[in-house]
Amino acid sequence: MTRTQITLVQIDNYGPWTVTPEPRREVDLQTLQSRLYADLCQQIGREGGYVFFARFDNMIAVTNGLDWADHELIQESIANRYPVSVSMGIGTGTTPQEALAEATGVLQTAGSAQDGTRTEILGGDVLDEDERAAKGxxxxxxxxxxxxxxxxDRVDAFETFIAIEQGYAALMRYMYGQHDSLSFFxxxxxxxxxxxxxxxSAYEDAIVHVSGEVGVDLQVGVGRGASAHDAGMAAKHALEECRHNGTRVERALPADD
Ligand SMILES: Nc1nc2c(ncn2[C@@H]2O[C@H](COP(=O)(O)OP(=O)(O)OP(=O)(O)O)[C@@H](O)[C@H]2O)c(=O)[nH]1
Incomplete structure (x- = not known):
């Protein structure tokens, strides 16, 4: 059974900071956001986690391999090196949707994202050792x-961008609404x-849905592991199987599944 641990990383009081004492240069904000994202990718990735940029001021991480101390270290390191700090809410659940709802609740209960006195919150529950070791x-x-x-190679780059974004939007809504899953471009x-x-069949249905709604044809590889990295690597290999076999869905799940 899956048991996912999700961490919501939120930049503290970021809205006011972007306009104080006056609006900051957009390129500088983009640079800060992308560097912070890259930094978190590396730090969370070192422990086998994945982090997705989401809205950049709110990033969503799959942190099954990370315990409380790992989170504390990352939070401290960010505060030492950036002009902003981050809060982290941690949640667990049998679905990613449930885990993220719990993680979000931790931060919302602590106060507003735009409250200058609510900074560097770290709260919520991490998986216990057995749960962390499971292929969840x-x-x-x-x-x-x-x-x-x-x-x-055929159409204008912006037309391509629109098609990909529409496929993403249709897929993320379907997977969230029907299957409590969190999808990220x-x-x-x-x-x-x-x-x-x-x-x-759930993945097959999702592919049929996206194709019917926006005309974008998808294939998918699915993997399972103790960490996002392990599951993600298995998924990448399964996707190669799709390419090799000409199939739409391939799953590389552990033998005991
Ligand atoms: N983030 C990420 N991007 C990838 C990965 N593989 C490919 N890409 C990106 O996707 C683009 C398209 O690559 P492919 O999906 O291999 O190309 P394709 O023409 O769709 O070929 P098929 O997938 O074999 O049908 C590349 O230019 C990369 O930007 C991956 O594993 N991760």
């Missing part, structure tokens, strides 16, 4: 079939969904 993360790596031949034509235990 399911990752589905979706990509567009032949994006290069259908879009990149990760670049190119790729979307990574963090999912609970789902049968192959």
């Amino acid at each position: 993360v399911q990752v589905a790596h979706f990509d567009v079939i032949d994006v290069t031949g259908t879009y990149t 990760v670049g190119g034509d790729n979307v990574i969904a963090v999912c609970p235990d789902l049968p192959a």
Whole structure:
């Protein structure tokens, strides 16, 4: 059974900071946001976690391999090196949706994202040792079939961008609404969904739905592991199987599944 640990990372009091004492240069904000994201990717990734940029001021991480001390260290390191600090809410659940709702509740209960006195919150529950060792993360790596031949080499780059974003929007809504899964665009034509235990038919239905709604054709590899990294690598290999076999859905799940 999946048991996902999700960490919501929120930049403290960021809205007011972006306009104090006057609006800050947009390129500087973009640089700060992308550096902070890259930094978190590296720090969370070192422990096998994944972090997604989401809205950049709110980033969502799958942190099954990270304990309380790991979170504390990351938070301290960010505050020491950036002009902003971050708060972190941690939640766990049998679905990613449930875990994120819990993580969000931790920060919302502590106060507003735009409260200058609510800074560096660290709260919530982490998985216990047994749960951390279990293969509790399911990752589905979706990509567009032949994006290069259908879009990149044929149509205007902005038309391609719109098509990919529409596919992403249709997929993220479907996977969240139907399957309590959290899907994130990760670049190119790729979307990574963090999912609970789902049968192959759920992924097939999602692909049919997106194709019917916005005409974007997807394939998906699904993996399972003790960390997002392990599950994600298995998913990438399964996606290669799709390419090799010409199939839409391939799953690489542990033998005891
Ligand atoms: N983040 C991320 N991006 C990737 C990955 N693989 C490919 N990409 C991006 O996706 C783009 C398209 O690559 P592909 O999906 O291999 O190309 P394709 O034409 O759709 O080919 P098929 O997927 O084999 O149908 C690349 O230019 C990269 O930007 C990946 O594993 N992760």
